[in-house]
Amino acid sequence: MINTHLQVFAMVAEKKSFSRAAEALRLTQPAISQQIHTLEEYYGTKLFERTSKRVELTAAGETLLPYAKQILDLSAKSKGALDDLMGRVTGKLTIGATFTIGEYILPQVLAEYTQRFPEVELNMLIHNTEEIGEMMLDYSIDAGVVEGRLQHRHLTLTPFLDDEVVLFAPPSHPLARSAAVRAEQLEEHAFILREAGSGTRATAEDYLQKIGVEPRKVISIGSTQGIKEAVEAGMGLAILSQWCVRRELQTGSLKRLTVDAFRYSRPLSVLERAGRFQSRAASEFVSLVQHYAYPKA
Incomplete structure (x- = not known):
């Protein structure tokens, strides 16, 4: 499916490396190269400039990237809508967390989450607050948990813990x-x-x-x-x-x-993108973070 090729394309663009993209997606490097080649044939243009040191997007690749992310997001939304209709909590959930929260607070929350929803494939990325905000804006994560302040018209912060x-x-x-x-x-x-x-x-x-x-x-x-x-x-x-x-x-x-x-x-806060469809897996995570019985530090 074209979605698979676009996922590979977006990952190579993010990692600026075929080998690192292959590692992140758990594919071989030849498989990554073949999918990019197929995508370039489909669109009739080169999407990457390859050098011995790194991989850069061409002008065509830069043009395609935001559309690819929107297509992947819509694909996730459609699956999430059908899962919701059938009462299932499945799929992938990518969380962005700042260092303090990701290393010292979320592990106990995630342990309970995985017990409740074992069919969800969970991935947590740890970065600083500004980077988490950027990842939310470009659809790289489904939900964020941050300790800093962010001001952006497309982002909302909901405090959950003092x-x-x-x-x-x-x-x-x-x-x-x-x-x-x-x-x-x-x-x-x-x-x-x-x-x-x-x-x-x-x-x-x-x-x-x-x-x-x-x-x-x-x-x-x-x-x-x-x-x-x-x-x-x-x-x-x-x-x-x-x-x-x-x-x-x-x-x-x-x-x-x-x-x-x-x-x-x-305040420690849940970070969400305003107006974005939220999968059942993401909404259950946000709800658990907000209502979890945190022990005293």
């Missing part, structure tokens, strides 16, 4: 010995933050702004685990969701710092 954000240090840090610290004591210390574009980075910057602190030095690390290990190694202080550090705080390998009785929380 997340407290905490400041922490290694237990050997001088400030870790105090029951509470003053904001001005923090300015002389380095802070380890996530990369720009991350919802966690934006939250940490807002936290610091609200307590009136401008760090003398900021170190960017694109991994939550990397940040925790850097703090444990004594590189500086950090601000993360309580979900990310609850085990380390319990074991004592990290120490929470209380700043002038200041507390900061943010």
Whole structure:
């Protein structure tokens, strides 16, 4: 079917590589090449420029790509509509989640989801908030779960959980010995933050702004685990969701710092595309996320 060829085409366009597309689709590279060749014969034009290093869309490929995504989305909608009519929850579900949510909160939700709906083929992609928004806009995911703010007329955010954000240090840090610290004591210390574009980075910057602190030095690390290990190694202080550090705080390998009785929380939200048809698999996922009995972090 043409849908299969268009799915291959869209994946090659996304990965910019035949081999990576083959890996993502669990096909052989010759099978990918053959399907692209068949599609190029069907449309009577080249869709990709191939070099030794990468694959780029031609002008014809750039023109086809948004239509291909719409066709694939309509195909999924039609199957979803028939499944809904027959009361089935099946098909593929691709979720986009930010790092904190995808690594520390969603796994327990997904465990329950797979028990309820074992026929759904589940795939979770973990990226930062801005990237999740872009993936929702280009139909790469069915639902998103994010910790940052996004403003776009085609996207809607629905909060489902209040997340407290905490400041922490290694237990050997001088400030870790105090029951509470003053904001001005923090300015002389380095802070380890996530990369720009991350919802966690934006939250940490807002936290610091609200307590009136401008760090003398900021170190960017694109991994939550990397940040925790850097703090444990004594590189500086950090601000993360309580979900990310609850085990380390319990074991004592990290120490929470209380700043002038200041507390900061943010909403975690379900991200959806406004007006987009939602499959039964996606709507059941969104409902579970919103009504799940989350344990205390």
